[in-house]
Amino acid sequence: MSTPQQIRPGETLDVDRTDPAYREWLKEAVRRVQADANRSADTHLLRFPLPEHWNIDLYLKDESTHPTGSLKHRLARSLFLYGLCNGWIRPGRPVIEASSGSTAVSEAYFAKLIGVPFIAVVPRTTSREKCRLIEFHGGQCHFVDDPRTMYEASAALAAETGGHYMDQFTYAERATDWRGNNNIAESVFRQLRLERYPEPAWIVATAGTGGTSATIARYVHYMQHDTRICVADPENSCFFEGWTTGDPDVTCDCGSRIEGIGRPRMEPSFVPGAVDRMMKVPDAASVAAVRALESAIGRKAGGSTGTGLWSALKIVAEMVAEGRHGSVVTLLCDHGDRYLDKYYSDAWLAEQGLDIAPYTHAITSLLKTGVWPD
Template sequence: MSGPVYQYRFMIGFVSTTEPAPDATPVPTADVDRSDPEYRAWLKEAVRKVRAESGRSADTHLLAFPLPEHWGIDLYLKDESTHPTGSLKHRLARSLFLYGLCNGWIRPGRPVIEASSGSTAVSEAYFAKLIGVPFIAVMPRTTSTEKTRLIEFHGGRCHLVDDPRTVYEVSAALAAETGGHFLDQFTYAERATDWRGNNNIAESTFHQLRAERFPEPAWIVATAGTGGTSATFARYVHYMQYDTRVCVPDPENSCFFDGWTRGDPDATSDAASRIEGIGRPRMEPSFVPAAVDRMMKVPDAASVAAVRALEAAMGRKAGGSTGTGLWSALRIVAEMRAEGRTGSVVTLLCDPGDRYLDKYYSDGWLAAQGLDIAPYTRTLDRFLATGEWRE
């Protein structure tokens, strides 16, 4: 069995491109007079509705993964599947809509457009419907049918493309044709979220840990699609002066690991990620490599084995990105145990598995993809039973 690759690296001199290309920056158009009382009233009401939605949403649970207490290591999953739209991307969509509204980019009656692999678009369709604007999701044709159904359920329209690498250009073109706004999560995710606090995912996690036996985790494991979540965690940790480290696992067919390891902001991948929601063909502007401490390259079969192990251990189905993070988190637990260290580790339950019954929970899909999860399942079963990690 070929195991995952692990790397630590200080990214001195490697600065992520965090400003969009000039032609990617939304340009205010002359069709809306921003001093017009009617527009100002619409804007105030739209912002009120989005902020009120946040006030109605309780925080997400921090679930304890069952490990032997005598190991002296606690593992938690921040369950983002309990958001109204069922995923971690609900937080991002709310931030992106507030960012677009307050910048004057989202306008009454004009469509909002997004390039997405599905979950972000589900959440954005929800917020578009909330403020009464049209929504178009530009997605790979391989996106799960359940995500497509959910986008349409919330009133959105799906625009499917054959080549995942074209989602950016197609989204920008649709925005230009319709006079709408391209939200561009892959550029704006890391800046639309207030990483210093304001109940972001990092502040919430540390608040929930405050009464645990290890309130300051040794590691936080956050997978990357846009890179916004890992950036929020890493920045918050540095801002609060914690000793916590941040690890970003990367699936197959993604360039983040190679770009981070080589210090190459121009790294690319020719194939599309099979783990929906994470892994990208280019180094996204919202991925901030210099902020994180470690990356892991995780085989897709290991990710699937991990989500099935999660169901066996906790009775919860989750998406493949959760499996990528859980595999890495358990590997870190094994390292800590082998080194005689105690502490806590946090990873994310990103979205529910019922969106992927025809993929990660389908043996037929695994066979069609040439994925053999048996060796990784044995590794996980052995570790959870004996504390011994062998690949």
């Protein structure tokens, strides 16, 4: 692939889509993105240890093993194919994305793969490690102080540079083929096929764009499974309130401390009608859960994993109390090494005023007694 033509701010670069050179560039770009998927093995389904006599299995779909280390690798691949095939991503023009970090890391990877510039519009509070990874993959970081301004800043940068604003929050739910085609839902059910409870009672997801919960829920309905979908929402996020009140215009004034999930508005990719249940999870509970995960299986994970795991454990507690058997699945969204200065730092917890002790006690009590403390 030839070196992409660079453009200056404010310059317009028109592309003749009938030009053979452009069509060859497009075919090669699509081939490179599809080849990345072909090289990638599926991600693991890990078991969280529970007492055997409960007859309940808890699994985590480990998305941290993707080439860019997170669940967002799937989304970024789908968004790039969607943008390329729509004629939105063009040679020499930058791709711009509003992101709290992980999507930007993955999109920087794909931008470099096809030879276009990439600019990530991220909150200034984004972890240093995520910013380093964006730059490692050839991207640039454009910081905003207020996460609510990411959308406008991204659109403005696209207009200024003649680039394409990817807009994951709008296109996440439509860029992924929710009917199958090796999406995350199809993968989970395939991996559970030989387990004792192959059809999970619940799948727990967390919402940043809402695209993952939409993909999983739609697939479950399409395949006529009895599985229920729960979305776990952190503090300083409006998805829970919007879902419970039915108000699509609900907003939140503060940014989420749990990177990757939690939004100040109801994002267009969130599909509330496909979801069976939502839980509001305190941030301290999310941190307690990821630390409990490390104790249980020796794996560090990001805060969004903790939000989902906390909700999954509460569902397990309900099943134990009701004498129900079955399986529950949640997601290990990304690796905890990206957050050593946050969720694994006692100094950061103190700075944020977060006390994880009561939530750690709740998890410990459940695993020892089978009872969730009041």
